[in-house]
Amino acid sequence: MAEFSLQLNEDQKQIQSWVHEFADTVIRPAGEEWDEREETPWPIIQEAAKIGLYSMDFMAQALMGDPTGLTLPVAMEELFWGDAGIALSIFGSGLAAAGIAGTGTPEQIMEWVPQCYGDVDKVQLGAYCVSEPDAGSDVSSLRTRAVYDAATDEWVISGTKAWITNGGIADVHVVVASVDPDLKGRGQASFVVPPGTAGLSQGQKYKKHGIRASHTAEVVFDDVRVPGSCLLGGKEKLDAKLAKAREGVRTGEKQPAMSTFESTRPAVAAMAVGIARAAYEYSLAYAKERHAFGKPIIMNQAIAFMLADMATEIDASRLLVWRAAWLANNGGYTNAEGSMCKLKAGRTATWVTERAIQILGGYGYVREYPVERFHRDAKIMDIFEGTEQIQQLVISRAISGLRIE
């Protein structure tokens, strides 16, 4: 077990300042432009690839080269401090990579994770496709079907996925589908859909409230045929899992989407901490500069105490994130600590960014200043990768041992 420490080690400090530098000099200055354009910021992803930040190697180093688990959340906080829409465009492929790493065989991981990133000469994207128009929180009721065609050793996938980050523009789509609808969540499997596969298309692209630089769209699977080798984990493992589920044997194994989301929760919560910190720092500086009634507005306790609360909530959120990240790598969660950090950090980001608008007054409400964007961006943190209420559900079940509905 790695020792838990609030003191980052030298490697972590180096990564923190390296990502911060990129966020400060490349991401933050471009935030407003790409928010307005509502387009994937390809040139910035390219810049991130050039310095090795957008790469499988960086993700592997952050995930596997760090027994404390803190490196990834530390990097995510800095990245999202820069600008959340652009940062999600850089991190979005990570969810597909996590889906492959979590359920794939070593051979599948070696084949497909690098293709989620490509290389400096040809940057590629990954997308993780779980949610559907009628199944977001309730991932056990997915309607997308995957049917095995034994004659050709292929899987045929049909259905529509909703809200997919990088959906339709990704090179590699990882899709969670039902192979036996009677078994609900226990009858699901994950598949890789290789680049250029016929039958996969982009549906509507959503016009969003925030993180507008990040592409979010429907993905339509119209009898998409993928080779048997694209079933993550392999057919033998799936058949054994289905047989146990049909016999009613409980294995404790999680649904593919749930285990992916659980592993990524501290990283997602760290994104929320980054957005909150950006808004806090901006409004702190503003409060020292802005004068009203002949003195800086921070000299009023009403403003200074708001900033004190903001700083406290951000630190509390980060501590929960670091605890969860450490536990995830050192023995696992015992009381849904991953959900606790996501719940707390999401709420903190939404609240802190709203307070930042308050501190800037009218200037906080207009697009010339970044805090209204931070606030629009923050709200997603209460919604995706498990809503606020779903985190509460997970926590309440863990602490009570009861199947709370």
Ligand SMILES: Cc1cc2nc3c(=O)[nH]c(=O)nc-3n(C[C@H](O)[C@H](O)[C@H](O)COP(=O)(O)OP(=O)(O)OC[C@H]3O[C@@H](n4cnc5c(N)ncnc54)[C@H](O)[C@@H]3O)c2cc1C
């Ligand atoms: C910008 C964006 C990017 C996204 N990226 C991806 C992606 O890359 N891949 C992907 O698969 N999905 C993605 N999603 C989907 C996201 O994960 C879902 O939107 C989310 O899980 C909520 O599902 P829903 O929207 O269907 O809401 P619903 O599940 O319909 O929930 C609606 C409301 O009901 C509440 N609720 C539902 N069930 C319960 C319950 N049992 N108890 C209490 N309250 C409940 C929810 O908390 C929520 O407040 C993305 C969404 C957005 C907006």
